[in-house]
Amino acid sequence: MKIPSEFDPIRPFEPEELPAVYDRILADKQFQQVLAYLYPDVPKEALAQKMHACKTNLDFQKAFCYPFLQRLVTKLSLGCSIDAVNINTRNRYTFVSNHRDIVLDSAFLDKLLLDVGFATTCEIAIGDNLLSQDWVRDLVRINKSFTVERALHSVEMLRASKRMSEYIHFAIAEKKENVWIAQRQGRAKNSNDLTQPAILKMMAMGGEGTVIERLKQLHIVPLAISYEYDPCDYLKAREYQLRRDVPFWKKTAEDDMESMLVGIKGYKGHIFYKCASCIDEWLDTVDGEQPKNKLFDEIAAHIDHEIHCNYRLYPVNYAALDMIQDTRVYEEYYTPEDYQDFEHYLEGQIEKIDIENRDDKFLRTCLLTQYAYPAKNYIAASPENGRFKSLLNRLTFKK
Known part of the structure; x- marks a missing residue:
């Protein structure tokens, strides 16, 4: 398949490009250190041979990424599963998800799609702010990532957004790949997962016909x-x-790298993915003649509702809801031991924060907010939880 050259700066590597890229990253000193950490007893020559045996990006994912992710699941979680009953493994989709972990949100999705019978994984939207090192940029493009260009001037941003949209359409229609993109730029630091209409506007720049089409x-x-x-x-x-x-504090590339490493190496407990139904049929019910801003807002709200009502909640989420409002309204969803364990967990996480004038009370509220918001949004989106909805307005969360 011939891929238009206009996509070259942002697209994943194609199979014919892989041998040269393998050689390039294998020669990188920092990447060699990564390999030595991941495969301490495997000679570099054996890894190089295994890498060059991967003729496609999917081969690489199956040979290197899948086993690595399986080890993470085994060592650092209580299991990772997906409910994909609402989608068809023979079709190709654009998955729009909430965003918790820089690396693992899309990586686990790749693994889980293979687990349930998809013939391919996802092409992944990743911000270029995370690709400051050459070997990282090469590695993610081997791993079927395409680049979201950021920090551009308005005219350049418009041009870049249109090119990315056209590439996503090309990946779905011509390459027959799935695509993963977060519902917003960057992670929702407070776990209040809301779709940015700008993401949908970008997605509608490509393709043909009306916005709905x-x-x-x-x-x-x-x-x-x-x-x-x-x-x-x-x-x-x-x-x-x-x-x-x-x-004027701003995150640095080092901060992003720290988040990537902590996210990968840290304990995650249970991990659950749930696919809502494809929104194609629902889109047919939407008034496409309304003002564009209202149209995108309505679609974003629908995606939010579908994400919120499909969360899987854990005792820590309900305990956080009660802690943040100093009640025991949700205590049927956790035990006294759950509550106490979560208190100890919060204390331990705060102790990891080494900054001047550490404000423990403020930090505790920030931590509680991250665990309470999924429960708050789930209750608000789920009709069967109506008895709790009147209580939610009392909650004061960090925005």
Whole structure:
């Protein structure tokens, strides 16, 4: 298949490009250190041979990524599963999900799609702010990632958004690949998962026809990702205090790398993915003649609802809801031991935060917010939980 050259700066590597890329990353000193850490007893020559035996990106994912992810699941979680009953493994979709972990949200999805019988994985949207090192940029493009260009001027941003949209349409329609993209730019640091209409506007720049027709060509599936524990929760809380206390504070590439490593190496408890139904049929019920902003807002709200009502909640989520409002309204969903264990967990996470003038009370609220918001949004989205909805307005969460 001939891929238009206009996509070259952002697309994943094609199979014929892989041998040269393998040689390039294998020669990188830092990547050699990564390999030595991951495969301490395997000679470099054997890894190089195994890598060059991977003739496609999917071969690489099956040979290297899948076993690595399986080890993570075994060592650092209580299991990772997906409910894909609402989708067809023979079709191709654009998965729009909430965003918790920089690396693992899409990586686990790749693994889980193979587990349930998909013939391929996903092409992954990844921000270029995370690709400051050459070997990382090469590795993610081997792993079927395409680049989201950020920090551009308005005219350049418009051009880049259109090219990315056209590439996503090309990946679905011509390459017959799935696509994963987060519902917003960056992770929701407070776990209040809301779709940015700008993401949908970008997606509708490609394709043909009306906005509704263009979005239907992408076969969007809202995807709810539920981690019991987020290893990066204390880093997100730390970021809140730094943004509050340090004028003009900005994250660095080192901060992003720390989040990636902590997310990968940290304990996650249970991990659950649930696919809502593809929104194609629902889109046929939407008034496509309404003002564009209202149209995108309505579609974003529908995706939010589908994500929120498909979370899997854990005792820590309900305990956090009660802790943040100083009640025991939800105690039927956790035991006294769950509550006490979560208190100890919060204390331990706060102790990991090493900054000047550490504000423990503020940081505790930030941590609680991250675990309470999924429960708050789930209750609000689920009709069967109506008896709790009147209580939600009392909650004061970090925005």
